[in-house]
Amino acid sequence: MTNIYEKIGVPTIINAKGPATRLSGGLMTEEVSKAMQEATQHCVDMTELQTRASEIISEITGAEAGCVTSGAAAGLLLGTAACVAGLDSTKMNRLPDTSGMRNEVIVVRSQRNFYDHAVRTVGVKMVEVGLPDRYSGAGVRDAEAWEIADAINENTACVFYVANSKSRPALHDVTEAAHAANIPVLVDAAAQIPPVDNLKRFIREGADLVTFSGGKSIQGPQGSGILCGRRDLVASAALQNLDQDIFFDQWQPPPGLFDKSSLKGLPQHGIGRACKVGKEQVVGLLVALKMFAEGSAEGQYQKYLKMLENLFGNLNPKFQSLVEIVRTPGSEEPVLQLRNGKLDPDAAFALMLRLEQGQPGIHCDPSRIDEGIVIISASCLKPEDPETIAVRLNELLAHDLRLSDTA
Numbered sequence: 001m002t003n004i005y006e007k008i009g010v011p012t013i014i015n016a017k018g019p020a021t022r023l024s025g026g027l028m029t030e031e032v033s034k035a036m037q038e039a040t041q042h043c044v045d046m047t048e049l050q051t052r053a054s055e056i057i058s059e060i061t062g063a064e065a066g067c068v069t070s071g072a073a074a075g076l077l078l079g080t081a082a083c084v085a086g087l088d089s090t091k092m093n094r095l096p097d098t099s100g101m102r103n104e105v106i107v108v109r110s111q112r113n114f115y116d117h118a119v120r121t122v123g124v125k126m127v128e129v130g131l132p133d134r135y136s137g138a139g140v141r142d143a144e145a146w147e148i149a150d151a152i153n154e155n156t157a158c159v160f161y162v163a164n165s166k167s168r169p170a171l172h173d174v175t176e177a178a179h180a181a182n183i184p185v186l187v188d189a190a191a192q193i194p195p196v197d198n199l200k201r202f203i204r205e206g207a208d209l210v211t212f213s214g215g216k217s218i219q220g221p222q223g224s225g226i227l228c229g230r231r232d233l234v235a236s237a238a239l240q241n242l243d244q245d246i247f248f249d250q251w252q253p254p255p256g257l258f259d260k261s262s263l264k265g266l267p268q269h270g271i272g273r274a275c276k277v278g279k280e281q282v283v284g285l286l287v288a289l290k291m292f293a294e295g296s297a298e299g300q301y302q303k304y305l306k307m308l309e310n311l312f313g314n315l316n317p318k319f320q321s322l323v324e325i326v327r328t329p330g331s332e333e334p335v336l337q338l339r340n341g342k343l344d345p346d347a348a349f350a351l352m353l354r355l356e357q358g359q360p361g362i363h364c365d366p367s368r369i370d371e372g373i374v375i376i377s378a379s380c381l382k383p384e385d386p387e388t389i390a391v392r393l394n395e396l397l398a399h400d401l402r403l404s405d406t407a
Contacts, residue, residue, distance in 0.1 A: 013361040015380035016389060018216075021071075023363055025215040025222030026380045032220060032288045039283040047253050049282055050238050054257040056286050057228050060293045062200045063210070065257055066228035067238045068282040072190035074275035075211030075227035075237075076118035079186045080105065081271050082209070082236035083158035084122055092240050092267035096123030102157040105186075108143040108169075110135060111162035115188065119160055122271060126160075127151055134168075145173040152181045158209075163189045163202060175206030184208035184233060190225070193217045194332040196297060209233050214281075217333075217379065220288035224281045231257065239263075240270030241277070297332050304378035307386050308336045311376070314390030319397050335365070336376040338393070348372045354396050355389075362389055 005012050019026035028036075050067050057066025069075040084101055085091035091101055105124045107116065110132035120126060129151050130143020148159060148169070159178045161171060171187065178185050187207040192198045194217050202210045207229060214224030227237055235258050244251075244266045251266060308325050315323065325336050339348070352374050355362040365375035376389065 011360065013363055014382075014385045014388060015363055016376040016378075016385070017363050017365045018377040018379050019213075019222075021215070021222065023380075026217075026219055027382070028219055028221065028284070028288070029291065031291065032284050035287040036221065036280040036284040039280045042279075044279055046242055046279065047251070047258070049279060050242065051254050051257045053282055053286055054234065054238075056290070057226060060199060060289060061203055061210075061226075061228045063203045063228035063230075063234075065231040065234040066226055067234055067241070067257070068214070068277055068285050069211070069225040069227050069237075069241070070223050070275045070277040070281065071215070072188065072211045072213040072225040073115060073118040074241075074272070074277075075209075075225045076115065076186070076188060077121050077275060078237035078241055078272045079209040079211060079227055079229075079233070080119045080122040080124060080158065080160075081240050082233040083184050083186060084124065085236060085240070087232060087236050087239075087262050089239075089263060089265050089267040092236070092270050095240075095271040096121065098123040102155055104153070104155040105158055105160050106148055106151050106156060107160045107162075108148070108167075110142055111160075111167060113162065115162075115190070116160065119186075124157060127156075142168040145169045145177040148174055149177040149180065152178070152183055156181070156183050159183060159185045161185055161187045161207070163187050163192050171202065171207065172205045175208075179206065184230070187211070191216060193292075194297060194300075196293060196295075199293065203229065209237075214285040214288065218285070218288050218292045220285040221281045224277065224285040226285070226289070232262075235259070237272065239267055241272035241275055243273070243276075244269060301332055301334065305334045307378040307381055307383075308334055308376070311336060311386035311390050314387050314394075316394045316398070319394065322397075333377065333379055335378075337368075338374045338376065339372055345370050345372050348374050351396060355392060358392055360388075362392060 015023045017023055053068050054065045081095055084098060103124050104127050105119055106127045109128040109130050129147040133139030133141050159174060161174055175185050185207050187202045187210045189202055189210050190213045193212060209229035212226040214220035214226060215222035248265050253260060312323055323336060323338050325334055328335050348369050352364050352366060355364060365377055368375060
């Protein structure tokens with residue numbers, strides 16, 4: 001059967017890396033796709049839709065409020081804008097001109113990455129703290145909470161924290177230091193799901209705003225995300241994202257997310273207007289989020305494990321010694337690791353490229369390629385994909401002994 005991509009002349013791939021944006025994210029469930037299709041057939045007031053979204057997100061995350069964004073990076077931009085401008089419509093209108101405002105964002109040096117471009121877009125200055133000796137090999141220390149506290153001054157808008165299993169200092173120490181000076185903490189948790197408990201964990205540890213990707217393990221639309229946290233900050237973020245081409249006296253938001261009495265007027269189209277999220281994305285994300293929160297983590301694990309075991313079972317027995325199925329640290333997803341016996345990074349890279357260059361292209365996770373390990377994730381595979389991958393691996397490994405050298 002011809003699919004929509006074949007109709008427009010774009011080849012489909014086998015995504016064995018996981019829900020990466022460059023590979024178009026993950027696979028949505030039929031329920032989510034159906035909900036999005038249904039959403040296209042009706043019109044709603046987007047303020048009312050985001051207000052209801054806030055209630056649903058609040059129930060699931062334990063945050064005071066939430067909104068649906070056009071991705072986790074959009075959440076970082078909107079969250080930073082909220083920390084800088086608050087509910088001051090004049091400040092919202094001026095961004096990214098932050099002169100005279102709190103326009104510094106504190107970040108641990110070892111947590112810097114190119115995604116903080118979304119933070120800097122607001123017009124803030126990144127203030128780095130700490131020396132990551134544990135990464136340079138010079139020692140065991142990284143930034144400590146007292147350094148964050150010491151960096152806070154009258155220009156500090158927020159502390160930016162990138163969450164992962166290696167993040168230091170611990171988040172609860174960071175929030176304690178920041179809150180002592182009444183400074184909010186914005187957490188980038190884009191890829192920190194699963195486990196499902198992480199939807200509540202960062203709020204529980206004191207974060208004022210948290211952003212998640214909606215198009216990864218939640219299995220919502222690829223162009224969706226969540227920003228949740230303090231009601232006043234989420235309201236500011238949403239105000240700077242929504243279409244505000246309406247008279248202030250005409251604007252009648254439902255109770256919940258927005259407090260009209262706290263505003264002197266509506267901002268013009270805010271800095272987040274470029275991060276527009278459509279009704280279909282909002283509905284799709286909400287349906288996916290509820291399914292994810294109510295689903296069985298063990299059931300999902302077993303589903304992925306069965307796929308990887310199917311792949312393993314279809315490998316030529318003489319190549320099976322190159323493969324092991326392991327649980328991803330800090331996650332609830334199994335992965336298959338394919339390694340050359342000599343841990344040769346060049347051979348592993350060559351194998352990865354040949355998988356990509358076949359028909360269909362098979363894209364794997366390159367995160368450990370420098371160790372000679374190719375990682376295969378099942379989270380974006382279709383039922384027929386494991387056998388296809390095994391057939392291709394058998395062909396490639398048999399053709400080039402260098403790739404399968406177990407000596």
